[in-house]
Amino acid sequence: MAGAAQPSISIIDADPDLGELLDAGQLERARHEARARVRRLSPGEWDAASALEHDAHHRGFMIVDGLLSRTVDVLGRRCVELLGHGDVMRPWQWDDEGSHVRAEVGWMALEPTELAVLDHGLVRRMAPWPQLGVELFNRGTRRAHHLAVALAIAHHQRVDDRLLLTLWHLAERWGRVTTDGVVVPLPLSHQRLADLVGAHRPSVTTAMGELARAGVISRRDSGEWLLHGAPPEQLRHHKLVAALS
Numbered sequence: 280m281a282g283a284a285q286p287s288i289s290i291i292d293a294d295p296d297l298g299e300l301l302d303a304g305q306l307e308r309a310r311h312e313a314r315a316r317v318r319r320l321s322p323g324e325w326d327a328a329s330a331l332e333h334d335a336h337h338r339g340f341m342i343v344d345g346l347l348s349r350t351v352d353v354l355g356r357r358c359v360e361l362l363g364h365g366d367v368m369r370p371w372q373w374d375d376e377g378s379h380v381r382a383e384v385g386w387m388a389l390e391p392t393e394l395a396v397l398d399h400g401l402v403r404r405m406a407p408w409p410q411l412g413v414e415l416f417n418r419g420t421r422r423a424h425h426l427a428v429a430l431a432i433a434h435h436q437r438v439d440d441r442l443l444l445t446l447w448h449l450a451e452r453w454g455r456v457t458t459d460g461v462v463v464p465l466p467l468s469h470q471r472l473a474d475l476v477g478a479h480r481p482s483v484t485t486a487m488g489e490l491a492r493a494g495v496i497s498r499r500d501s502g503e504w505l506l507h508g509a510p511p512e513q514l515r516h517h518k519l520v521a522a523l524s
Contacts (some may be wrong), residue, residue, distance in 0.1 A: 301408060439486040
């Protein structure tokens with residue numbers, strides 16, 4: 280309906296970790312001032328370029344809830360990044376001058392997703408609490424760190440090693456500890472895993488079968504992957520690659 284108010288949320292309510300940066304006396308005022316408009320995405324492809332609000336000094340988004348994937352395609356080979364609650368992003372920005380290699384970038388909402396709009400008004404209202412802005416900046420740095428770890432994993436020779444390390448890397452953030460092992464509650468098809476580790480899907484299917492027979496992973500009827508045993512802190516100590524030592 281024309282003129283209807285857009286939904287909004289306090290980013291401190293959306294992400295309690297931000298509230299922990301504030302003194303008790305600051306919290307209520309900051310919660311009120313740090314309200315942001317909410318944009319909702321339905322599952323499916325997302326035209327992120329159209330999300331830029333040119334007249335609102337749009338700085339980016341913080342994911343309030345849900346799960347997004349970013350796919351970067353270079354000459355037919357893809358890599359995928361998964362983003363979830365608390366991640367900060369500027370999805371319409373791509374540095375065309377930063378490389379001679381042409382890359383195609385695509386975004387997809389893997390489940391219903393809510394984004395807090397980080398615009399100039401929000402940044403101005405948060406000025407009395409600079410620690411909030413610093414934390415949002417730090418989250419971009421953490422994304423870069425996670426991507427660097429994923430890149431290092433992708434350089435391992437064996438596909439089964441890449442898959443196991445990737446699943447444990449994802450479990451560090453999204454995993455849930457159960458009596459049966461660590462559940463990774465993400466929609467990870469063999470094709471998506473192939474894109475995550477830089478392999479072809481048939482190779483992933485074969486490698487996942489080997490890992491399952493080795494007893495280090497299993498799959499629930501719901502499709503969630505279950506990790507068994509301890510994380511492979513040092514790859515050379517993992518029994519599947521002992522022959523490489």
